[in-house]
Amino acid sequence: MKISKVKVCVLRIEGTNCEEESYLAFKRLGAKPEKVHLKQLTGADVTADEKRSLSDYHMLVLPGGFSSGDYVRAGAIFAARMKSRLSKDLVDFVRAGKPVLGICNGFQILVETGLLPAMSGVMSDVPEAVLGTNDSGRFECRPTLLRKVNRGRCVFTTKIPEDKISLIPSAHAEGKLMFPIERRDRILKELYENDQVVFKYVDPEGRLAGYPWCPNGAVDNIAGICNRDGTVFGLMPHPERVFFRFTHPDWTRSPDGSGDGRAVFESVLDYASKKL
Amino acid sequence: MVVAEVRVELKKGVADPEGKNTLKALELLGFEGVEDVKTVKVFEIEMVGNAGDAQAKVQEMCEKLLANPVIHNFSVKLK
Numbered sequence: 001m002k003i004s005k006v007k008v009c010v011l012r013i014e015g016t017n018c019e020e021e022s023y024l025a026f027k028r029l030g031a032k033p034e035k036v037h038l039k040q041l042t043g044a045d046v047t048a049d050e051k052r053s054l055s056d057y058h059m060l061v062l063p064g065g066f067s068s069g070d071y072v073r074a075g076a077i078f079a080a081r082m083k084s085r086l087s088k089d090l091v092d093f094v095r096a097g098k099p100v101l102g103i104c105n106g107f108q109i110l111v112e113t114g115l116l117p118a119m120s121g122v123m124s125d126v127p128e129a130v131l132g133t134n135d136s137g138r139f140e141c142r143p144t145l146l147r148k149v150n151r152g153r154c155v156f157t158t159k160i161p162e163d164k165i166s167l168i169p170s171a172h173a174e175g176k177l178m179f180p181i182e183r184r185d186r187i188l189k190e191l192y193e194n195d196q197v198v199f200k201y202v203d204p205e206g207r208l209a210g211y212p213w214c215p216n217g218a219v220d221n222i223a224g225i226c227n228r229d230g231t232v233f234g235l236m237p238h239p240e241r242v243f244f245r246f247t248h249p250d251w252t253r254s255p256d257g258s259g260d261g262r263a264v265f266e267s268v269l270d271y272a273s274k275k276l
Numbered sequence: 277m278v279v280a281e282v283r284v285e286l287k288k289g290v291a292d293p294e295g296k297n298t299l300k301a302l303e304l305l306g307f308e309g310v311e312d313v314k315t316v317k318v319f320e321i322e323m324v325g326n327a328g329d330a331q332a333k334v335q336e337m338c339e340k341l342l343a344n345p346v347i348h349n350f351s352v353k354l355k
Contacts, residue, residue, distance in 0.1 A: 072341060072342060073344060080340065083340075112344070126339060127344050129346055130344045130346040130347050132347055133291075133292075133294055134293065135293055136293065137296065178290070178346060178347060179346065180345070180346050181287070181290070
């Protein structure tokens, strides 16, 4: 499929606030993104010509923000609303090999929906992980360094060399990835074996480092994970905010070129153009 | 009418940064003898029907939305 034909659904509800940058990232690379409200997919309170079907799209993006005010838990309400009406559509979407990207609040939504880490099957009934309150107890907003540790499974990072350190900013209060304490080690082992760990927070030398390099205290410094097929990917930092080099905080002192986040969108469009 | 009080708290061993920060602030304000602070979330759910049905319904609400089993324990009290 030609990239110009790839239709991307950038899904929002009240409180989503990163849809514009996510939309533009795909638009600038020549794809066909559209900002879609969840109501348009569920068909509630919309006119006939506003109605959309998830199956009409080739890619789903859950952008960052504070959906439903982060009430109950970050992402929980968005997840519940999606699950109540779109469960089957979502499972079919993922089964068809169509990519799903969750950034920041979108990652929280994917975890609450059970689409990540999805240790068995496509979507778990109950969440198997959580993005809990940062260790600092505060909203952490700053550039973070991510090392790509994925060995090739994740379709969103194929254009990023292994071990490359990317500067991708973080902005969240609940980004501490956790698994059930009693099963944590086994789940981690499985994640590594399946090549589901994608990005880790590191210091400038690429070492796993504590606060503030790791803004939240996530287990093993994990910033992003994917499902077993590598087609569902969630991460806390915002690649769409560093599409251009000039939005890097150190852009006057760094070599010319594109922003570090751009490769995420290029990778997945490359996948879409070859596999869909 | 039944009112269900749902208490969602963190499991033992799960860090509670909000509680720890509050503890620190209380100490800074000069309160002595504060050993620990835990944050707990309480929902009051008003529903029609009898207590028996309500109990099962609220249980399902907790599993589907109000608690994340990875870090939360919940308890339900009917009033």
